[in-house]
Amino acid sequence: MLLQIKNIETVYYDRLYVIKGVSLELNEGEIRIVVGPNGAGKTTLLKSIAGLIKDQPRKGEILFANQNIARKSAEKISKMGLILVPDDRGLFPELTVEENLKLAGWDKKTDSYIFDIFPNLKAKLKEISNYLSGGEQQMLALARAILKKPKIMLLDEPSFGLAPKVVSELFRIIADLRKEFGMSFLIAEQNVRASIEIADYGYIIEEGKIVFQGTPSDLRDSELVKELYLGGSVKKPEKGWQLYKRKRRW
Amino acid sequence: MDYLIAGIQVGFIYALVSLGIVLVYRATRILNFAHPDFATFGIFIAIDILDKYGDKSAWVYILAGGAGAILSACVSFIIYFFIIYEGQKRGVSPLGLTIVTIGIAYFFQSLEIIIWGADPKAVPHFVSGKFSLMGIELTWHFAVIVVVSLTIMFILYLLIMKTRLGIALRAISQNLDASRTLGINVRFVVGFAFFLSSLASGIAGILIAPVYSVDQFFLFDPFLKAFIGAVIGGLDSPPGAIIGSLIVGITESLFGGYVSIKYKTAFIFFIGLIFLGIRPEGIFGKEIKERV
Ligand SMILES: Nc1ncnc2c1ncn2[C@@H]1O[C@H](COP(=O)(O)OP(=O)(O)OP(=O)(O)O)[C@@H](O)[C@H]1O
Ligand SMILES: [Mg+2]
Numbered sequence: 001m002l003l004q005i006k007n008i009e010t011v012y013y014d015r016l017y018v019i020k021g022v023s024l025e026l027n028e029g030e031i032r033i034v035v036g037p038n039g040a041g042k043t044t045l046l047k048s049i050a051g052l053i054k055d056q057p058r059k060g061e062i063l064f065a066n067q068n069i070a071r072k073s074a075e076k077i078s079k080m081g082l083i084l085v086p087d088d089r090g091l092f093p094e095l096t097v098e099e100n101l102k103l104a105g106w107d108k109k110t111d112s113y114i115f116d117i118f119p120n121l122k123a124k125l126k127e128i129s130n131y132l133s134g135g136e137q138q139m140l141a142l143a144r145a146i147l148k149k150p151k152i153m154l155l156d157e158p159s160f161g162l163a164p165k166v167v168s169e170l171f172r173i174i175a176d177l178r179k180e181f182g183m184s185f186l187i188a189e190q191n192v193r194a195s196i197e198i199a200d201y202g203y204i205i206e207e208g209k210i211v212f213q214g215t216p217s218d219l220r221d222s223e224l225v226k227e228l229y230l231g232g233s234v235k236k237p238e239k240g241w242q243l244y245k246r247k248r249r250w
Numbered sequence: 251m252d253y254l255i256a257g258i259q260v261g262f263i264y265a266l267v268s269l270g271i272v273l274v275y276r277a278t279r280i281l282n283f284a285h286p287d288f289a290t291f292g293i294f295i296a297i298d299i300l301d302k303y304g305d306k307s308a309w310v311y312i313l314a315g316g317a318g319a320i321l322s323a324c325v326s327f328i329i330y331f332f333i334i335y336e337g338q339k340r341g342v343s344p345l346g347l348t349i350v351t352i353g354i355a356y357f358f359q360s361l362e363i364i365i366w367g368a369d370p371k372a373v374p375h376f377v378s379g380k381f382s383l384m385g386i387e388l389t390w391h392f393a394v395i396v397v398v399s400l401t402i403m404f405i406l407y408l409l410i411m412k413t414r415l416g417i418a419l420r421a422i423s424q425n426l427d428a429s430r431t432l433g434i435n436v437r438f439v440v441g442f443a444f445f446l447s448s449l450a451s452g453i454a455g456i457l458i459a460p461v462y463s464v465d466q467f468f469l470f471d472p473f474l475k476a477f478i479g480a481v482i483g484g485l486d487s488p489p490g491a492i493i494g495s496l497i498v499g500i501t502e503s504l505f506g507g508y509v510s511i512k513y514k515t516a517f518i519f520f521i522g523l524i525f526l527g528i529r530p531e532g533i534f535g536k537e538i539k540e541r542v
Binding site for chain 2: 050051052054073074075078079083084086090091092093094095099102103104144148
């Protein structure tokens with residue numbers, strides 16, 4: 001097993017419990033999705049794994065290639081081969097496409113394969129990344145992550161804000177990457193319909209707990225997922241303090 | 251005319267100091283109050299080296315000045331690497347760390363008194379004489395300051411815009427989390443910003459030392475003016491800092507010459523305040539937004 005998460009707990013400000021004992025697994029070359037409503041803790045889960053929340057997860061283990069990476073620094077985790085593409089794409093907005101790629105170790109001569117995967121980027125090398133379209137930004141974020149040659153990619157809502165056509169292209173690319181490079185993916189998504197097509201396994205997270213898990217066909221049969229498919233109805237009203245915290249997150 | 255030239259001269263000095271302030275601020279959101287003290291420390295060493303040589307040729311000046319500036323830069327790097335970074339890692343806010351730099355400033359001032367005493371030192375001029383350019387009489391000191399400053403600005407520009415280290419530095423100031431996930435060594439890269447920052451100020455201090463008397467605090471006034479220059483130009487913008495500093499230098503000199511030498515510093519602060527009121531992000535700065 002490539003990644004094994006055992007009962008982790010993430011707490012903000014010492015009292016805001018967001019991840020409450022989550023366990024999940026990821027095998028080599030697998031694509032697994034984590035779906036759940038807004039505020040369920042998907043982003044927090046992925047950030048905790050990538051080492052981006054200070055001193056978190058405060059409980060539990062994250063075994064990556066048999067090493068416990070819980071509470072290790074983000075730099076170290078990235079060097080070991082686990083990369084997060086965050087929900088805001090994590091680009092450097094004022095740098096050009098080329099500079100963004102260079103920071104991930106892109107080499108003009110040897111790394112042209114990146115344009116086989118993302119042909120759009122080639123003509124835009126000198127453009128400021130902030131001026132790319134949403135789809136292009138997501139492609140750049142993925143390209144940058146691929147250049148780091150990770151074993152595992154964590155993608156936070158990669159389809160967010162993209163047109164349906166771009167979404168299906170994106171998931172096709174992800175499936176190809178798995179096939180060609182043998183990368184494993186853990187993907188947080190709201191777009192269940194598209195992501196379930198390429199997934200091997202899925203988890204449903206609600207209020208910081210895994211409430212359901214199974215293969216795509218299990219998920220399709222589950223009432224919970226049917227609710228999510230319909231959208232809207234699952235969105236629980238946020239409690240006052242949750243709303244406050246959310247607002248504070250500029 | 252003379253006031254204008256004096257203003258340009260001191261404006262370039264402010265600009266070098268100001269670039270250092272901006273470099274560090276962009277990468278960390280910390281205002282480094284120990285900034286002048288790192289430079290002063292190097293200058294004291296430079297003076298010691300100068301004193302060792304009886305014959306003060308240009309080469310001795312360059313050697314002493316260069317050694318002093320590089321030493322300032324190393325001190326700055328070390329302080330970031332071992333003290334400030336540790337604070338950042340533990341989640342101390344930029345404001346908290348700004349206050350830490352005040353403590354570091356006091357430390358260096360005291361250290362300098364212990365090693366070199368409190369008496370101000372005079373640094374002999376490294377060039378003298380005048381020349382005439384298009385009918386304007388200029389000193390060689392002025393020429394050296396302008397040429398060296400422009401050269402340093404150009405080198406800094408190349409380093410920051412073209413090298414990988416420079417790109418990484420800009421990346422860190424734009425998105426810290428993403429830099430870390432890409433495996434950029436934040437500690438080293440920001441340390442490099444501190445290094446460059448103090449290198450520029452160290453050189454600025456050495457260039458200006460002959461017209462001041464050098465003591466522990468002699469760079470504090472230029473530091474404040476450079477800070478106002480950065481505020482006027484935009485704390486986020488290196489070109490803004492250069493232009494803001496030139497504005498400060500020229501205004502200060504003209505005001506001192508034609509209105510009142512006594513109130514020139516007060517006047518500069520007044521202008522700084524006005525800018526903070528009407529355009530807090532500075533002429534070239536982007537809209538101020540907090541980073542999380
Ligand atoms: N930096 C933070 N500080 C404090 N609370 C936070 C922080 N980030 C998230 N939270 C809180 O943690 C909870 C889970 O948020 P999270 O962003 O992980 O959910 P999510 O499942 O990714 O939601 P979405 O689908 O909207 O992206 C929310 O209640 C949120 O307010
Ligand atoms: Mg999220």
